[in-house]
Amino acid sequence: MSIATPLIDSVTASYQAVADSLPGGRQVEVTSRRQMALDAFRRHGLPDHRIESWKFTSLTGLEKQSWGIPANEGGIDAALLQAVSLGIETYRLVFVNGRLDPAVSKLAGLPDGVVIEALSQSQDVADALGDVVEARDTVLGSLNAALASDGLVLRIADGVVLDRPVEIVAFGAPGLVNLRHALHLGHGAEAVLVESYRDGGFAESGWNNIFAGIRLRVGARLTHLRIQDENAKSFHAALGRVSVGEGARYQHVSLQTGGAVARHELHVEFAGSRAEVDLRGLVLARGTAHIDHTLRLHHAQPHCNSNQLFKHVVDDRGHAVFQGGIRVAPHAQKTDAQQLSRTLLLADRAQIDTKPELEILADDVKCSHGASIGDLDSQQLFYMRARGLGQDEARRLLLSGFAYEIVEALPEGALRDFADAFVEDRLKGDAA
């Protein structure tokens, strides 16, 4: 049985209009998966507050308009792209309105053993769509599978260390954009991924519905920087699923600055022992931005370490949400799982909902969680002012310092400098 709402109807109509032109649109295996995924979405509709993991974040704003899939118009202003690019040699895929813009993408010179391609050019669309997992809380992942118009497909063979970062730059449109990324790092493979979502200069609202599936095999290492920076009317919902193999390492840094609603939900599962996961996030929520990080970390294997550090700077009437889920399976002994959420509320009407959710079923583990909420420290402010810094500059430096602990998880050099410059730029307006 499906529900009929204007939103579901418009999404269904949009799918029917473009189905043939979507990646793999002529392969039965692909279209049947897409149809199944769409049916799943039609059965459940948008997740709402009745679902535990959606208690603090509402998507009802999406219901107020009908959503079409933007035409494949491609093309982005060179200066705009330049301004948001990493600025060093990368393998780069640029998506405009949910489609690859080949003119500004750069994939030349890939080393042996590495495949980097757009989903729209890939032979493995069915693989990237994966099996349809029907669940109410993650139904947006199904919607994405139905409508995925493009995305990154990355495969790195065993033992290959990628020589340059992989960069995805996505410019949303005033429409519904579904990018789907599939990454596979073989045994001992290493890569750096930078994923960046921008509004492309539009002031109207858009809806980015993103999915990323990441698999790290034994001993693989991935450093993953994700930037979400869109206009105040936009909606952004991302779901990531990461599988971390034995001895592998996954470093994730999420920087989110805005949108009417921006949610990044990340599920990470340890698929082998002695693996390591470090998840960090920085939220800069001002105006009426609502920004959500929802994490689900599954210690399914023994001897794994995880760390979650999420920081929130909330100003004006902004609202941040942090849900840090950690599950330690009964046999996952010697697990070390740490979690910390820290928040600066800079205005009376700024809000944070921060919620640790720990389910620990093993007995020989080290798990901790903590949360702090406050304003800037008055002693620190006085100390800085006593050295001659003006109030605004002192506040700005303190905010930088607060944010830096997130950025410094990135390897020293171009990547960290890039993230740091981005954060500094976005903090400018918050110090006053």
Place this chain on the structure above:
Amino acid sequence: MLEIKNLHATVDGKKILNGIDLTIKAGEVHAIMGPNGSGKSTLSYVLAGREGYEVTEGDILFKGRSLLGLEPEERAREGIFLAFQYPVEIPGVANATFLRSAVNAVRKHRGLADMDAMTFLKTAKAKMKELQMDEKFLQRAVNQGFSGGEKKRNEVFQMAMLEPVMAILDETDSGLDIDALRIVAEGVNALRSPERSALVITHYQRLLEYIVPDFVHVLAGGRIVKSGGKDLAHELEAKGYADIVADAA
């Protein structure tokens, strides 16, 4: 340089300073000694303009102008420097970033151009060498993870960079071993000149062996109960505060 007139101050409504009179002329070094709780640190915070330290009576004139309406940063830019008894840790902010911002805020106030990064680094490294500080402290977060002695040295380093005309040292000797004390004192002495003054607040006479004051004052109950030359410090050391305070009463 600095004229403190009948200064009364409260903290959280509690009277701490009860009528301090003190005049420090250009080039002079004054020491304030006194037992715990006598108001020494309160005096230093009142001079620096800390929020919550309320002047209820009297005035503080600096270079002939009242400080009372000025924000902490305005006082700092005018040339007042407080070396904190407990320097504050600021995670995530590099010492160099912080100090360069401070130096340039002060320079701007004095109508000077910003100090560029190269000049700053060169100057900073030279001063650090004099204070026998490792250059790596420039890149570390302000005071974070510094030992007690390192923090105090960092205060004197900041002072050397900011070149204040009125330095207030609040128990800069506490937590320092004898070698560190000597180095810190040399750093302070290096700044002594006919144009600069200092107010050295200390519990012990030890520091005054190295930073020799022109005048010594004894603070008790929020008032100066006795003033004298540098010999007063020795007298205090020999007799203890109790006798001096009792004699003065």
